[in-house]
Amino acid sequence: MKLLTALRYLWIHIRNDWLRSLLSMLSVAALVCVYLMSSGMINDLQRLGRSLLRFPESLLLVFSRNAVFPPDSHVDNAELAFYKDKITETFGDDAVVETLSFFYRVVRISEHSVITAGADYKALDKLAKLELIEGSWPTDFGQALVNQDFVALTGIGLGEQVRIYGSDLVISGIINSGLWQNALVLLNYEQAMHIYQLEDDFQIGGLMLANGLDPTRVQQSLQGLYVNELCCHVYLHDHYYALTQNAFQGFISVYGVVQLIGLLLITFGAYNAAALALAEHQREIIMSRVIGFSGRQMTWLLLLRTYLVVYMAFFLGWLAAAIITRMSFYLNPFSMSGVMITLTFDAKDVLAAFGWMNLCTLFGVLFASLRYDPLKKGTQLRSLSKGRAI
Amino acid sequence: MTAALISAQHISKTFKNDGLRVKALREVSFELPEGACAVICGPSGGGKSTLLHILGGLDRIDSGSLSVAGVRLDQASDAALNQFRREKTAFIFQFYNLLPSFNALDNVCLPLLARGVPKKQADEKAAEALAQVHLGQRAKHKPSQLSGGEQQRVAIARALVVRPSLILADEPTGDLDSQAAQEIMDLVVSLNNNQGVSFVVATHNLDIRKIATHTFEMRDGKLEQA
Numbered sequence: 293m294k295l296l297t298a299l300r301y302l303w304i305h306i307r308n309d310w311l312r313s314l315l316s317m318l319s320v321a322a323l324v325c326v327y328l329m330s331s332g333m334i335n336d337l338q339r340l341g342r343s344l345l346r347f348p349e350s351l352l353l354v355f356s357r358n359a360v361f362p363p364d365s366h367v368d369n370a371e372l373a374f375y376k377d378k379i380t381e382t383f384g385d386d387a388v389v390e391t392l393s394f395f396y397r398v399v400r401i402s403e404h405s406v407i408t409a410g411a412d413y414k415a416l417d418k419l420a421k422l423e424l425i426e427g428s429w430p431t432d433f434g435q436a437l438v439n440q441d442f443v444a445l446t447g448i449g450l451g452e453q454v455r456i457y458g459s460d461l462v463i464s465g466i467i468n469s470g471l472w473q474n475a476l477v478l479l480n481y482e483q484a485m486h487i488y489q490l491e492d493d494f495q496i497g498g499l500m501l502a503n504g505l506d507p508t509r510v511q512q513s514l515q516g517l518y519v520n521e522l523c524c525h526v527y528l529h530d531h532y533y534a535l536t537q538n539a540f541q542g543f544i545s546v547y548g549v550v551q552l553i554g555l556l557l558i559t560f561g562a563y564n565a566a567a568l569a570l571a572e573h574q575r576e577i578i579m580s581r582v583i584g585f586s587g588r589q590m591t592w593l594l595l596l597r598t599y600l601v602v603y604m605a606f607f608l609g610w611l612a613a614a615i616i617t618r619m620s621f622y623l624n625p626f627s628m629s630g631v632m633i634t635l636t637f638d639a640k641d642v643l644a645a646f647g648w649m650n651l652c653t654l655f656g657v658l659f660a661s662l663r664y665d666p667l668k669k670g671t672q673l674r675s676l677s678k679g680r681a682i
Numbered sequence: 683m684t685a686a687l688i689s690a691q692h693i694s695k696t697f698k699n700d701g702l703r704v705k706a707l708r709e710v711s712f713e714l715p716e717g718a719c720a721v722i723c724g725p726s727g728g729g730k731s732t733l734l735h736i737l738g739g740l741d742r743i744d745s746g747s748l749s750v751a752g753v754r755l756d757q758a759s760d761a762a763l764n765q766f767r768r769e770k771t772a773f774i775f776q777f778y779n780l781l782p783s784f785n786a787l788d789n790v791c792l793p794l795l796a797r798g799v800p801k802k803q804a805d806e807k808a809a810e811a812l813a814q815v816h817l818g819q820r821a822k823h824k825p826s827q828l829s830g831g832e833q834q835r836v837a838i839a840r841a842l843v844v845r846p847s848l849i850l851a852d853e854p855t856g857d858l859d860s861q862a863a864q865e866i867m868d869l870v871v872s873l874n875n876n877q878g879v880s881f882v883v884a885t886h887n888l889d890i891r892k893i894a895t896h897t898f899e900m901r902d903g904k905l906e907q908a
Contacts, residue, residue: 293795293796293798294800294801297795301784301788301795304783304784304788305783305784307783308782308783309783575779576781576782576783579779579781580781580792580796582738582740582767582773582779583772583773583792583793583796583840584767584768584793584796584797584844585792585796586764586796587760587764589796
């Protein structure tokens with residue numbers, strides 16, 4: 293039997309048995325949808341851990357010893373200056389080309405959590421190019437910059453107002469920077485100190501090293517320092533990523549379990565689609581064997597039928613996951629620490645689910661077929677002589 | 683002298699039914715020539731269906747020797763039995779056993795498709811077979827849209843389309859009214875007389891004896907020539 297002819301017959305069969313086929317399809321589709329959405333959640337959490345801030349490699353970071361998230365850290369200029377001096381003592385006066393006091397808070401604006409950062413614009417521009425996409429640079433303490441993610445998340449754009457810690461700020465410009473992957477309101481350092489009524493209190497200190505200086509060597513040279521009154525440590529940029537990623541590892545593990553359950557359920561879904569087709573169409577299978585189809589042909593037809601059902605289910609689940617994630621973000625945009633939770637799954641997740649489902653279907657059908665040979669079951673055969681066809 | 687289509691020597695078959703061992707066939711011996719139309723009568727549970735399943739290669743015997751259309755079924759492998767079923771025999775059942783999803787033409791096509799015949803060719807042969815049973819106009823109807831007699835004629839077309847040496851019919855008129863039953867009997871006679879198709883028919887219907895070239899009585903697993 294040629295493939296196209298078989299597909300035509302199977303399609304008629306599935307269409308004729310649409311209710312049972314639809315139920316099989318919906319159960320697999322729901323599992324695919326759960327799997328893809330949990331994959332999207334893991335992606336968001338990984339993004340959250342990875343990209344709160346994206347510092348250049350040549351920047352040494354100074355922040356509180358036990359802080360996990362930047363807002364928990366407290367650094368002052370005396371500590372930053374202490375480390376700068378230690379570096380220049382060992383590596384020369386030109387070893388540190390820039391210092392950065394980086395103020396950092398997570399705030400709620402229009403029901404969304406976004407980042408408020410305060411830093412010297414010029415120093416920041418040296419670390420990560422600040423590109424003004426729209427509007428102009430702020431000219432006074434009543435203005436602020438935001439990035440595109442902020443506009444997308446909150447819907448607040450150029451010329452509109454945001455209230456931060458009791459101060460109303462007009463958005464004068466929209467920027468783009470590789471430093472952030474989250475929704476951001478960027479203030480000048482002095483402006484941030486003024487708004488938050490602080491003095492010399494920031495979360496992350498940055499020491500930008502001269503070109504050619506090995507950041508690891510410099511950082512290791514500072515490891516031996518033990519100064520009791522200092523509460524900070526100096527970290528390489530990737531230490532910071534490791535710390536933040538660790539903070540989200542628990543969440544990632546939980547969603548990893550959900551994702552794994554999704555995959556396992558896809559296994560059962562694919563097997564059930566095959567087993568159900570076998571169980572519900574026993575009489576037709578026996579009759580097909582009687583009129584000349586071999587066991588191998590029947591297994592091939594069952595495999596093809598199950599693949600048709602699970603492929604349709606897969607695309608249905610994929611479509612449902614895509615629509616649900618898009619709609620939920622459109623209707624109720626949600627963010628954590630300024631990172632938009634979009635539940636976006638990528639090609640890797642789709643391919644993993646598709647590959648796994650193919651494998652499970654193959655083994656499910658073979659396993660179900662091995663356990664079932666109608667011509668070896670006399671009672672089933674004898675049923676052909678009794679009762680009407682289903 | 684006509685060659686033997688079926689040669690059965692002391693065949694026995696026992697199976698388990700709800701934990702009980704049932705002797706379905708006891709030392710059954712008989713011979714049938716090609717072109718025969720044999721009718722096996724007898725009460726329910728006498729072993730008629732089991733004998734038909736065994737003659738059609740759907741089930742195996744426990745002991746004895748059995749040759750059908752030149753194939754030793756008692757010695758055949760699973761693959762050989764499968765080939766035998768494809769090439770030598772076809773079945774007709776009391777309840778037609780058409781596949782409900784497909785129309786009459788598709789149902790009749792299926793045995794050909796199982797044998798690797800291309801769909802277009804299979805369609806042509808199936809249409810011919812349906813015309814033979816006077817159902818050419820009902821080819822696109824599904825089983826649920828056909829009467830019992832029409833469904834049985836589709837089942838006969840499905841059996842005929844592969845041009846088997848032997849058609850095994852298990853109570854072919856059991857679910858039909860007298861007029862439809864008569865039409866089926868006429869069809870069997872016509873195919874037997876005009877095309878030389880051999881039939882073994884298991885039935886309660888004593889009227890079918892009228893069309894038989896050989897008549898047997900089956901009771902408690904034993905077969906006797908009537």
